[in-house]
Amino acid sequence: MTVTDTEIAISLQGIKLQHDKFVLGPLQCEIPRGMVTAIVGPNGSGKSTLFRMLLGLEPIQEGTAEVLGVHLNSNQDDSYKSKIGFLAEGPNSNDNNRSADEIAQFVSYWYPGWDFERYRKLLRHFDVDGSVKFSKLSKGMRRKAELSITLAHEPELLLLDEPSSGLDPFAWKKLLEELQRYMEQGNRTLILATHVMDEIRRLADYILFLYRGRVLGLYEKDRLVDDWRTIVIQQPAANSGLELLQRTPGLQGLTEAGPGVYRLEVNEPEQGEAYCRSCGLQVLAVQRMELEDILSCLIRKEEARR
Numbered sequence: 001m002t003v004t005d006t007e008i009a010i011s012l013q014g015i016k017l018q019h020d021k022f023v024l025g026p027l028q029c030e031i032p033r034g035m036v037t038a039i040v041g042p043n044g045s046g047k048s049t050l051f052r053m054l055l056g057l058e059p060i061q062e063g064t065a066e067v068l069g070v071h072l073n074s075n076q077d078d079s080y081k082s083k084i085g086f087l088a089e090g091p092n093s094n095d096n097n098r099s100a101d102e103i104a105q106f107v108s109y110w111y112p113g114w115d116f117e118r119y120r121k122l123l124r125h126f127d128v129d130g131s132v133k134f135s136k137l138s139k140g141m142r143r144k145a146e147l148s149i150t151l152a153h154e155p156e157l158l159l160l161d162e163p164s165s166g167l168d169p170f171a172w173k174k175l176l177e178e179l180q181r182y183m184e185q186g187n188r189t190l191i192l193a194t195h196v197m198d199e200i201r202r203l204a205d206y207i208l209f210l211y212r213g214r215v216l217g218l219y220e221k222d223r224l225v226d227d228w229r230t231i232v233i234q235q236p237a238a239n240s241g242l243e244l245l246q247r248t249p250g251l252q253g254l255t256e257a258g259p260g261v262y263r264l265e266v267n268e269p270e271q272g273e274a275y276c277r278s279c280g281l282q283v284l285a286v287q288r289m290e291l292e293d294i295l296s297c298l299i300r301k302e303e304a305r306r
């Protein structure tokens with residue numbers, strides 16, 4: 001996928017950094033402005049490290065990165081960060097002895113768009129008491145307080161690392177409402193790292209798929225879901241060989257489901273099905289694929305390639 005310069009929120013050109021054995025990159029991708037991009041990938045694939053890099057907290061060893069048009073380098077000024085709302089994955093222990101209200105007071109000086117009225121509205125919506133020290137709040141309550149602070153300055157770019165971690169289903173629904181409201185303002189960009197498929201289904205326009213520190217692809221979610229299908233076929237004679245099946249157009253995955261029965265995962269469904277029929281294979285079913293199955297198929301393909 002390519003996007004024009006004015007539509008780009010984040011541009012990564014050959015970015016690479018290393019922590020002991022873990023290497024993030026080289027990353028080559030452009031994340032669009034005004035859209036919601038979900039960063040997905042198994043544990044340890046580098047999602048949080050990527051966020052930290054975008055905030056200048058991880059030294060870039062190779063390549064170039066631009067965030068909201070600002071070129072990141074070791075001596076850039078930090079003012080671009082005032083346009084970013086960031087929610088880290090885990091709690092910051094430095095905040096344990098402070099309440100949400102105290103933190104809000106402190107960070108309000110830094111963000112030009114800070115809005116106390118909005119902050120209080122968010123606390124009410126999430127049903128959190130802003131005067132209680134973080135160390136006294138439950139995990140989910142603390143998350144809701146952190147979200148209220150992160151969303152209160154109406155940032156141009158919102159980076160959320162597993163935002164729904166610890167939230168109950170009611171709070172989760174409220175979070176989705178707040179994020180949808182945030183995006184309605186226009187020219188806002190939301191990037192969230194998440195393992196929650198329902199969150200991706202409901203919010204994301206794009207999916208950036210990270211795996212072992214590398215980008216497997218940036219996909220338009222609707223296209224991904226529309227294009228992928230499972231075709232279940234029965235071979236006329238069991239053991240008639242896999243060569244025919246392996247030539248199916250758009251084939252991404254192939255598994256045996258029973259004697260002579262195969263499940264084909266394809267991203268060119270019409271051509272794939274027509275091909276199977278033209279080969280005399282009996283098509284037992286053609287089904288849409290769930291997002292999680294598409295992502296697992298991409299991982300399996302990558303593992304087979306390594």
Ligand SMILES: Nc1ncnc2c1ncn2[C@@H]1O[C@H](COP(=O)(O)OP(=O)(O)OP(=O)(O)O)[C@@H](O)[C@H]1O
Binds near residue numbers: 020041050089
């Ligand atoms: N400061 C650090 N020093 C050394 N290794 C690190 C550091 N930070 C992260 N790592 C390692 O980098 C890798 C990527 O971690 P990261 O937290 O970015 O992954 P993630 O995709 O966010 O994972 P998860 O889904 O579990 O939150 C992991 O192997 C982790 O152990």
